[in-house]
Every structure is written in structure tokens, then in C-alpha cells.
Amino acid sequence: MKKLVMILLASVLTAMLAACGTSGEDGKKTAASGSADEKKTLTMGTSSDYPPFEFVDTAKSDEIIGFDVDLANLIAGELGYEVKVTDIEFNGLIPAIQANQIDFVMAGMTPTEDRKKSVDFSDVYYTAKHMIVSSKNSKIKTVEDLKGKTVGVQLASIQEDKAKDIAKTVDIKIEKRNRIPELIQEIKAGRIDAAIIEDTVANGYFKNNPDIKGVTMNGNDEDAGSAIAFPKDSKLTKDFNKVLNEKLKNGEVDKLVVKWFGGE
Template sequence: MKKAIILFMTTILFAGILAACGKSESGNAGDNKTLVMATSADYAPFEYIESDKSDEIIGFDVDLANAIAGKLGYEVEVKDMDFGGLIQSLKSGQADFVLAGMTPTEKRKKNVDFSDIYYTAQHMVISKKESGIATIEDLEGKTVGVQLGSIQEGKAEEINKTVAIKVENRNRIPELIQELKAGRFDAIIIEDTVAKGYLEKEADLTNFTMSDDPEEAGSAIAFPKDSDLTEKFNKELQNMKENGELQELIVKWFGGEN
């Protein structure tokens, strides 16, 4: 009798273990219908927090994620982290995709897969009006701030090959603005769409736009290598481009066409 009870309990325990193993924390398998989106919520209007109103992460990328995932039958859980850790979050399985105004560079493509481009912007150099900085050449001998792990960090390193500058990085965009205003940076490089909001608030800042490599322009959605979500998201993204939904989001968050 005891042997029968032990055998029965062992069978139940084994079945429970198998059931647990069958569950997935990712939206790619199992019955879980929530996808984890990793982002860096310091990049208005792409993703940011209006701290005086709520702790919710809002923005263009969040709306885009919810729109595409909703069409595929998923809900989205947004996780905020430093930009430099976003690629690793995909590689480690912490996130199903990254939406963070990320440019699909060749270096990043070695570690993750990307969707088609969903938005294109340019790099902008911002400095104080009295700095006299109006061209790349004017940056010589200056300290230039960039966001850690960003495409702008790479651009600054490229500049340094022909125009001697000191490149320093910070984790968050507001930190770059603060360092610039405090005089610890002579200039910073950020995306023009993001820069727009700061330029409207800070009257003592000026800017100029850098030309960009067309092969490394634009923002795309990042996925783990060989994720089945890449093709699914691309299909819905293309539908949104064709039916005007993507343009509606662009007008909502950027106030114009792109």
C-alpha cells in the first residue's frame, strides 16, 4: 500500500515538473500572450516618463509596440533599463524585443536581428550659443558627450579620427544636457527628434545637423537571433505603413511627416 502511494505521488510530482517545463516566459512559445519590450525611457518622444503625471512609460515606440503586438494577439510589458544594456537583455532572454529608437548597425546585427526601418532621423550636435561651435571642425579640442552604447557614440569616435575631440559618455540623455549646461561638456550629439524637445525649453542652446551614412540611418525593432517574431512584426509594420496607421503615430508624436 505504501509503495502504491509513493508511486502515485511520484507520478504526480513528475507530471507537475513536466508541466512547469512546458511554460515559457517569452511570447515565442507556450500560452503566455505577453511580450516583454526592453527600452531606455529617457528618449522623448520615443519613450519617456512624465514623472509629474504618472510612472507610466509612454511615447511613439510604446504606441507602435502596442499596435503591432495587439494585431498579433499579444499584450506588452515595458521594461526600462540603460540603453547600453538593451542588446544584452535580448541575448539573455530578459526581453522579447527592443524598441528604443535603435539604429540597426552592422555591429549590432552580429548579435541580434532587426525589423525593417520604421522611422528615420538625423544626428544633431548641440552646444551653448556662446560656444562658437557651428561645424564639425569647430569641435577640435572639445569635450563631446554621447549616450553610452548609442549610434551617436560611434559617430563621435568617427569624428575623433579626423578632428581631435575628447569623447565622454553617460547612460541617460538628461545627464548629457545637464553636463552641457554645467560646462563639463562643450557639445553633445543626440538624435534631432529627441533634441527638438530640449531646444524648445533651453533658449541658450544652439545646434547643427550632421550628415549620416544612409546605410546606417533610421530606427528598427531588435529581436533575439532567429526569433519568429521578426517576420511577424515586419508583416504588421508593412501593413501599418500601407494603411496609414504608422503615419498617424508619427504625426501624433512628432507633429509632421517623415
């Protein structure tokens, strides 16, 4: 009996030691594999007033959705990251990068030479045109028709630069607002005569605002392309650019364009 008890105790002790050993060994492996497998999070800064690039469908949720959000998730997911989207006024996006508050920006942002002094950019992933938006009964059809008019633009946008270029040859007064909906309301209230907005974005406002219209501006709008902004010398720029170009070539970006902008 004594011998049997000793055998049982020895077996239990052996099992406990094995379990402790396994627990420690597996614990290390689990922690290591967990940190390796666990997706890291990147914070994306955007300005959620720019449908279909980024916006909130308040009828469904308070989540920021859109073309840029889908594209960010597509690229980041390929690189093993999850994306957290944070809403910032457009003119505060580059300062937020510089203050290390966000990891990158996707907000229909154009890689101008001035912005390149502060941040690095990916290749352009989408190109649109500028549009003059005005009230439905307006007679504005060309840039020349803006003479003597008050023209609204989003603060710190490429359209602000465009308006400044127009002002060199056409007598206009420029009014700046933080967000696109403010420009739409200013037109509807008659406080400004027109606004310069990216055509894809402007088209998104016409459905719910039948009292406004838009005319696409002629000319070279290659400078109206959208790119991803990163902190200076960020490793993410090269990594994102590699995946972006793969997705541009294999048609995945085109599928997102059709989803959000329509067309084939």
C-alpha cells in the same frame, strides 16, 4: 404521494447530472477558449530617456509613453499580444535580450552591423539625423568647429560610433554617459562642450532647456534609422515585420509620427 416524490427525486437527479456534465464540458471549453482568447504578454525593453520615442511625463504619471510604445502596442495588438514595457539603460538592452529577460527592444535603436551579430532586426520604421547640441552662446556650427572640444555621447549608441568616426579627422575628446539627460546637464554645467544626439530627440529637450541649441549634421544619415531588435532566430521578427510594413503602407505609422514628432 410516493410516486410524486419519486418523480421529483428523479427530476432533481437528472438536473444535477446534466449540470455536472455541462459544467465539466463547459469548463473545458472555457479553459480552452480562455487560453486561446487571452492575450499573451510580450516584454519590451526600452530606455525611457529618449523623448519622443520613449519617456516619462512625470507631471502626469510614471508610465513610459512615446512613439515607440504606441507603435509596439499597435503591432503587438494586431498579433494578439499585450505589451509590458520595462526600463533598462540603453547599453543594457541587447544583453537583456541575450539573457532572455525581454522579448524585443524598441528604443530608437539603429540596426548596425555590429549589433546584428547579437540580435535580429525588423525593417527600419523611422529615420532621423544626427545633431550637434551645445550651449546657446556656443560658436559651434559645424563638425570642424568641434576641434579641440569635449563631445558627449550616449554609451553604446549610434552617436558614439559617429563621434569615433569624427575623431579620425577632427581632434575631439569623447565623453560617454548612460542617459541623454546626463549629456544635457553636462553641457549646461560646462563640463562638456557639445553632445551628438539624434535630432528628433534633441528637439524634445530644447523647450525646457532654452540655454542649449542644436545644429543638424550634414551628410548621409541613412545609418541613423530605428528598427525593432529581437533575439536571434525569433519567430517574432517575421511576424512583427509583416505587420510593420502593412502599417507603413496604410499610413498608420505616419499618424503616430505626426502625433509624436509634429508636422503633416
